[in-house]
Amino acid sequence: MARAATTTDVFNAVAEPRRREICDALADGERPVGELVEQLGLAQPQVSKHLKVLREVGLVEVREEGRQRFYRLNGHALKPIHDWVKGYERSWNERFDRIDDVLEELKQAEVERS
Amino acid sequence: MARAATTTDVFNAVAEPRRREICDALADGERPVGELVEQLGLAQPQVSKHLKVLREVGLVEVREEGRQRFYRLNGHALKPIHDWVKGYERSWNERFDRIDDVLEELKQAEVERS
DNA sequence: TTGACACATTCCCATATCGGCGTGTAAGTT
């Protein structure tokens, strides 16, 4: 078996840096392909291909208007990534250390109560 | 050019489901390879290979003890993913809607003050 | 109709992948 297709899930789709850049460029509203081509400095076909991948995993949606196609982001599709990573947030977020302290105190209180 | 190496960054390393499973298995403490093999139901060589990828991107670290190698997670390496995804959190987290409301109120107050 | 424009699709190709399988290597056991 080879590596999983980029269109398998959002994790794979977003592993590609250019695809993340596209998301970023789409963060504050829809954009036609041409504008993305300019902004990313990539050839138009590659941008279209990246957009296709993003479409297939539901990260972007298209609106056709004349000969232009406006792509907009569907950030909701990123939730699975967020959900998975969130579990490890404790590693760098010291705010959780304080929660740990509180939990520890509660546990102590429990012990003392029994 | 082909697809970026899995060892390029954490995004690529974690795109592989089994590698995420390994992280999950390591979430609550270090484990020897054999235990991971059991838990994941994968062949030992593949687990070792996955671990190597995770090591190269700094997601896991090893501790040698006799003929065993205990791997532990370094969740901090996931921060880049979290940071990137967090920017889109607004899409699914309604809590941000309330923040938007607050910002709107502040803006209104600013307008009224001037 | 002809042409220009905005994209999408296709072909080509060098490359890295993941799993299967066999083998190396160091540590512990008898």
Next chain:
DNA sequence: AACTTACACGCCGATATGGGAATGTGTCAA
């Protein structure tokens, strides 16, 4: 020393990739 255990590493093969380049398709303009 011979054997076993716990891993790491190597080779193989089918496959999808991403960029380059060319071509196809639908829309608007003259």
